[in-house]
Structures are given as C-alpha cells and as structure tokens.
Amino acid sequence: MATTTPSLNQTIQDVFNEPGCGKNQAKSEKERKKGCTKQLQPGGAAGGCAFDGAKIALQPITDVAHLVHGPIACEGNSWDNRGAKSSGARTYRTGFTTDMDENSIVFGGEKKLYKSIREIVEKYDPPAIFVYQTCVPAMIGDDIDAVCKAASEKFGTPCIPIQSPGFVGPKNLGNKLAGEALLRHVIGTQEPEYTTPYDINIIGEYNLAGELWQVKPLLDELGIRILSCISGDAKYKEVAWSHRAKAAMMVCSKAMINVARKMEERYDIPFFEGSFYGIEDMSDSLREIARLLVERGADAELIDRTEAVITREEARAWAAIEPYRQRLSGKKVLLITGGVKSWSVVAALQEAGMEIVGTSVKKSTREDKEKIKKIMGDDAHMYDDLTPREMYRMLRKAEADIMLSGGRSQFIALKASMPWLDINQERHAAYAGYHGMVELVQEIDRSLSNPVWQEVRRPAPWAGEEASWQDRAIGESADMPREPTAPAKAA
Template identity: 50%
Template structure:
C-alpha cells in the first residue's frame, strides 16, 4: 500500500486561520519557481535533527550536497551523530533506465551493517519519483528484515515549496513512527515540541525552565530528538508548535486520532517567551502549575530587565529592517521590539499566511511586509533611514552599500536568540553591530573617486 500523502490536503490545511472561511492553498507552488528551497529540502530540515537516524537520499549526489548541513541543529545524543554524515544512493543514468531500487536496497544493507542506526529515513527526490521507484515497498521489506523503522519520505522537490516539504516530513513521521511504541512512564505534564529544530541550541535556552516547572518534553520533532521518543508521542497531554506553523497539519491529525490538543507559540523575545510558558501551563490546566509558572516568569523577567537596561539606552530611536524567512519574519521582529528597536519592515516572501498575519500584528499598519525583499530592502532602508539590517549573508552587501550595521540571522548563524538568555545574546550582537565602524567605513567612496 502506498504511503504517498495527499498534497492537496496539506496545501489547503483546515487548521490555518485563513481557511476558516475561504479554502485557499498555503504557499501553492508556482511552476518553474524553485528559489527559496524545494519540498525535499523542507522535509530534510524537519527530520534531519534526529541524530540517531540515518537520512538516506534516494537520488543524485547533488540533491544531498545542496541541502546537507545547512543548519546548526545541535544534539546531546551520545552515540554516533548522523547529522554530521551524508548518505545518498547517487542515482546514475543506468538507474534511471533500469530502476534504482536495487541500489537502494544495497545502500540500506550497507548502512545497517556498518552504522546500526535507530531508524532510516528514505527520501524520494525528483528523479526517483519520476521514474517510479517504489520506496514504500523497499522500506517495508527492510523494516521486516532488519527490525528497525524505515520511513519513506515522499517529498520530491517538484511538488512544491520548502514549507510544503516540512508538512510532508511531518506526514511521514505521523504515518510511520508516532504511535508505534509505548513510553516507559507517563506524567500529567508530558508535552511534545513540534517544529523546534534546536538551531544553534534554541531549545536549550528554555527547556531548563520547563524542567524546573515539572513539565516533561516527551518527544521533539525534531530538535535534539530521538526516534524512540517520537514513537511514543501519542501519549503526550499537549502538542506545542514552536514558531513553525508549517507542521500544523501534523498536530491537527494527532488531535483527531489521539485527542491531543495543541497550541502555537514562540520562544523569541521576552514577551513571547513569557506568554509561551504561561500558555503551556494554562493548557495543561493545573492551578498549582499556573501559579508556579507565573512566579518563575516574574523572577526571570526581573533579572532580564536589569541586564537589558544598558542596551536600551543605546537602542533608543534605532530602526531595523528584517529580511529572513518563515516564522522568523515575526518572531525575531518581536525580540527586536522587546529590546526597544523599531522594526520598520520584514520579509514575508517565504512565510505562511499565518506568519504574515502575525508579522502584520507585530509591525502594525505602518510596518512594511516585503514580498520581494531583494528589490525592496535597499529602498526601504533609504525611506526609513534605518540603522540596522538583519538578514542572510547575501544581504551583507546591501548594508555595506547603505553604510548601515548588519547581522546575519539566517540558519547559518552560530548563536542562539531563543528564550530569555537568547534575547541577551541578540542585544549583544545588535550592540556590537551598531558600534562597529566597519559598516560605515567600508562603503565609503575612495578619495580618488570624488
């Protein structure tokens, strides 16, 4: 039986707010448009942080090379970290003609014998999907032969965007892992973190606060996650979507099948971190837990405000432009506002409809939501007289030309901005950027060009 997901169902997600009245697709693919990442890359982003599983790309070597190790997804896994390794079947012309299933079967045997992973994710790609390789059958036969989970991930790049790929990754986990194992024990405050990839250790900035409150993270999809844990995710009391609403289809289906309620929140900035902790406690519904959570929030906010005071003086009157993707279009904007900066514009080109709604909420009616940031950000900097640009590395040259400060906030960054401590990290980076003379000096005209 095929495990291929219903792409139309995932595109027109009933849980999305913009679909409450009118059924419209989320980020429907535009034929020929591949910029910003494909579905295959989105699926890998959602699943790759499982360090105890091998991620086998059934396709050409270029598919692996263009998507591998693009994010600093940290793990505490003590065994061999498979996020530091790349596996591909490296499909050739002969495989296209005669089928690549034999090569896939051989690759699986090689992986199990030499690496003994907890599970194997097998990703179809454009080529292997087009030639019709049956990864469902190969995975089913391999699971029976080797006694570990094999998860077929149907996310060839041509089906849509990176956002859709994340949903397809969640669909694979829902069909093949969740509910296949019982936990050793359960507690009244077990939660799943959905869409938390622990990029640069974001999850570790607030997980100790959950531990202090007695809230146990039963499983994570997928930052610092374990295959054995996600298999028990059906016993959690609450699903918590962390920023990434691209996985809302997964939480809806878990609510329908396992009656697990879900909430969506962010752990970027002071306001959202406090609101997030409070929302989790309220959803779990224990009065004592709610009281203890409020006390913890009051303590953490008081300490944070004392540490932020020197920064607030420096940031007064400063304006920022944000050009990043997805949930960061509003979550980092919220954190910047908590530091006292005015966010005059943010890019929403790669954001979902819900992300765009949140971005509008945070920036207000006067804030600019850029749909084409490559063409818009330079003019926006001039029009608003912004002092700071936060974006990916390619936008550095825009900042240099405009003579304003720059911070790289894309997935290649090495420092976490999550939680209360992460806000201090962001404040320090903003301070260093604003005080760094290189951005104004390097863009100056040479003496002989006047």
C-alpha cells in the first residue's frame, strides 16, 4: 500500500487533467482546472453521484466485501443497480454498511468503521475489503485512509479506501476515482502464477447479464487468456496482478480511461478502445487484440486463426439474423443511451437494417460523437438532452417505431403505446458478441411484433369519436411553451 496518499482534491484534479481524454485536452488550461462538471451539493446528488459511480465500477469484483461507510440509505440505493454476473464467488452480492446514525455524526464514525471491518474479516474472511467514503463521513472528517491502514495491519486483510463522497461530482467522476483507488492500492500488489504471450486485460467491462461469457469462449478458442477483467466477474487477485498483461482492450472509455492510460504508462501495456456490440465491431476488436499480442511477442499465426474464427462466426450470425432483416428493415429506432453504447449499438442496429432517427449523446465523449457521425453520416440526429416531452412526441407521431433506453425512460414509451426495449445496465439480456447481436435482433423483433400494441392502441368501445387521451396530451403539449431540444454540442 502506498505510504503517501494524495488528498481527495489532488486526486480529482489529476482525474480532471486526464491526457487520455480528447475532450479534456481540447480545453484551455483554465477550463481544465474547473473540471468536467459543477460539483454537486450534499444531499442533492441522489442517483448520479460519485459514490454511486465508484460502487458500480468496483462491485463486479466478486470475492471482495464492499463496505459502504455512511448512512444505510447510501448502500440501500446503490446495491445491485447493475446486473453483473459471477461465475464463482458471491460475496459481492452481500450489502455491507456501517449504518451511520446521529451518534456517529456527533462523535465520529471511525471506531464504528473499524469494528465493521473486524466483523467482516471474522465472519466472511474475504481476500480484501473495499471501503467507500460517502458524503456524511467526508463532511465530518472521518479519515478512512487511516482506519483502513490500521485495520490492514491488524487483521492482515487488505482494506482499500475508495475516496468517493457523492458531492464531489457525478457518476463518471466516481468511476475514475474508483480506478485511481485500484491503481494506488491494488494493481501491482500480487504476481500471477505464470504468464503467457497471450495475456490481456479487458477494462471497463462489467459482465452485465453475463455478456463477458459471450466473448470469452472465442478468446479461449484462440488461446487468448483474460488475465484480468476490470471489473466484470473479477477476483481481487486477478486485478492485483493485471499489470502483467501484454495488451489491453478498453470497452468504456468514459469510465476508466485513466486506468488504461496509466497502466500503459507504468507497465508498458498498450491498449485500444473497442466494442463487443455488433458483428463488425466484434470482429474489429478480435483483430485488434490479435494484432497487439503479435506485436508483443505472440505467434504471428494468431492473426490467421483469428480471421478464420471471424469468418466462421460472422457467417453464423448473418445466417441467424437474415430471417429478421426483412421484417426489421426500415424500422425506425429512437436510442436513448450514452457513452460507448451511443455508437456501438448504432452500428449493431444498422446491421439489422434499422434506421436510427435519434440518439442521445449526453454521456458520450467527443470520440463517441465522431464515431456516430462516421457511422450515420454528418446529418446524424444526436441530442445532448432529449426531453421526455420530445421523446413522447416522436413516438406518438410515429417518427420512431421503438425506443431503446434505460428503465427510467420506459414509461414514456408505454404512455405513447409504443414498444420499448431495455438497453441499459439494469437489463437481464446479454447483447455482446456475435451471439448477443442475434439475441438483440430477436428481442427487437419480438417487441415490435407483439400483438399487445395493436390492442392498447385500439380505442375503447365507449370512447366514440373523441380523441384519445394520448392525442389530447399531444395537443396540449403543442400549445405549451417549451424550450427547443438541445442538439449535440461540438466538443
């Protein structure tokens, strides 16, 4: 463990000055110091705070005890909000919290934190304990770094402080603060039993609904070993020895670009940004993994074997998709997501013959937006902030046949009596890899062809010739003053 720990402010400034972020580097020095966003106020960051971002980034490490130092609601609201799967350990499914109350706030919560760590060690004996700082203990001055250091020495179990109080910023900042904690306290602290020229890291992949398992069999067939996935279906020791990989793939740059760049800087691990969504993007990712490994000493035959696997899997995927393409061709999709999905899912949907009438880019980087333009053309309909009213209008007026989004937007589609499919982190279906692309097409076709939509759109027998309540709502909203939908800003 590091002997000197930078302050939280120093860590945040370091993250804000990330050289790997193109958007950040396009700013002036003055703008860069301000950071990427206005800091949130304590108590006003529910559902999108730095703590939440740190927790969802690290909780997929399955054998670790994740201890939230704060009021019980912090753990209650953040537990299991990302459906990451595990092939082994289940410790990550247990919620641990110090449950700070009024006495803890008045007298401090450090003793309670220490006792909680001791209890976890005695009852569960995990390989490590991740301790998350939240707003309340941060404001009263609890020193979780000191407590973690003392507990680690006393119990012989690594206790990793995650400095991520919610009010310092949004989820995306929390992702990076989690990455900084791994870099400072975990990565490089253990050595693997052996290494091979075919060892890779996958960074920013969380095994949502088991998506990593749709990709791993192909890598296994090629002889490529996932030395560490940060953090989907990962074990603590795998993250600790991830510095011995030969190459890395970064799946979500918005979350952990700092981890990928600093591992390249410190351990000479080259990385690229790729996607497992869509047939073409999946193939490109396999090719790039093979190319990087060959450059680092793997057998050149890996390139030919990779091409053979790609040819076989693409043929299977296209054959499976073909029956659906006729029904889906020309269907219009409204995509409300962000980050890497804003371009990777666009490519996947276009492969199925569908038309994207709009995609949100609120959480997307400049590179994400450029990729959307490359895929959809310069007239791509990108929105920084598509209002619920505008989503409803587009669906109700049939400007889109289906909406793909997270769970918070589903009620807009249901109100408009239009199909909706969950594409966000809470979903229970896996869409990665070649098989995942087929699954995505099948799910979209199933949603569009469901006869329930014809029934819910049919006027009630007693309605007569009057306009439906949906049409009345459209008319009322048209008469109301409203702000224009914000187009995507040039980064």
